[in-house]
Amino acid sequence: MTQLIPDIRGPKLPPFQGDVENIEFMGLLSPKRQDNSSDNIPHSRVFQINVGGNRYALKIFNFFNLEDLRPFVPGGEHLLTDRIVRYHLDPFYAECRAFGLLLQEKKDHSLAVRCHGYSFLPQTVENRIYEQFGIDDWHREAEDQQHPLRAIFKDYIPYKSSCGRKKLSAMRSNLKQLNELGVYNMDIREDNYRGGRLFDFSLAITAPHINLSLKLWSKRQIEEDIRYDLECFERFEKSENEKQMEKRATQSLASERELRSRGKNKAPR
Numbered sequence: 001m002t003q004l005i006p007d008i009r010g011p012k013l014p015p016f017q018g019d020v021e022n023i024e025f026m027g028l029l030s031p032k033r034q035d036n037s038s039d040n041i042p043h044s045r046v047f048q049i050n051v052g053g054n055r056y057a058l059k060i061f062n063f064f065n066l067e068d069l070r071p072f073v074p075g076g077e078h079l080l081t082d083r084i085v086r087y088h089l090d091p092f093y094a095e096c097r098a099f100g101l102l103l104q105e106k107k108d109h110s111l112a113v114r115c116h117g118y119s120f121l122p123q124t125v126e127n128r129i130y131e132q133f134g135i136d137d138w139h140r141e142a143e144d145q146q147h148p149l150r151a152i153f154k155d156y157i158p159y160k161s162s163c164g165r166k167k168l169s170a171m172r173s174n175l176k177q178l179n180e181l182g183v184y185n186m187d188i189r190e191d192n193y194r195g196g197r198l199f200d201f202s203l204a205i206t207a208p209h210i211n212l213s214l215k216l217w218s219k220r221q222i223e224e225d226i227r228y229d230l231e232c233f234e235r236f237e238k239s240e241n242e243k244q245m246e247k248r249a250t251q252s253l254a255s256e257r258e259l260r261s262r263g264k265n266k267a268p269r
């Protein structure tokens, strides 16, 4: 498989080159229980896997129906063709385009997380997921019954915390550079960072993109989207700083108490 996707103007992602048939599933990284109500379909499930001795995070995407993805823009229907809606707005292809641009610019590792390409998973792998995890609901509708599962391979990030050792100022500068390249993540929040790395691009707007078209949206609406990532980051930064301050206050209170109790326990001279 050598095909770059999606087959539409703009950045494209190459296929994963490893031995997909022999993926070894180590565990589920996404929450075990997902809210599966029809108006809130989760984008994916992410697994920790091993292929040929290398560890990856494998993001396997749910299927989405075109009409659920299609925005309501009176008068703009002729611009929102099925291909545009599928390839710009389906979470799998949105992530393919964002990482496609990052790979092309050789910036995936520095600005986000190293990406190793996409794969359409063989049925044997899908069966293995069912046998090992009991997962078989991928939100396929009648038109998707014959379609294989769609997946993206990334480096596994071995951190539990969102910032790890990275400074918030460095994370902000990476986000700014990402935006300058033409990738707007649109889902900046604590949960989408690990070890200071941004890994979730399933809502990303990557230029050229229908959401950046003046034929469909006003200048003001587009500028709002362009500013959105840094605004969300500011909120995230504020809450991280508050958490740090609380932590420091608790630590200094604890050491004050410790000093006082040591003082009390001193034998009188």
Ligand SMILES: Nc1ncnc2c1ncn2[C@@H]1O[C@H](COP(=O)(O)OP(=O)(O)OP(=O)(O)O)[C@@H](O)[C@H]1O
Binding pocket: 029, 030, 031, 042, 043, 044, 045, 046, 057, 059, 113, 154, 155, 156, 157, 158, 191, 192, 194, 199, 200, 201, 202
């Ligand atoms: N590269 C990675 N390394 C380590 N863990 C990861 C990686 N990618 C994803 N995860 C884990 O899997 C979870 C889901 O990943 P991701 O956010 O990409 O999926 P999602 O379906 O878009 O989720 P949501 O809609 O809840 O944001 C993350 O919260 C994180 O715990």
Ligand SMILES: [Mg+2]
Binding pocket: 191, 192, 200
């Ligand atoms: Mg996420």
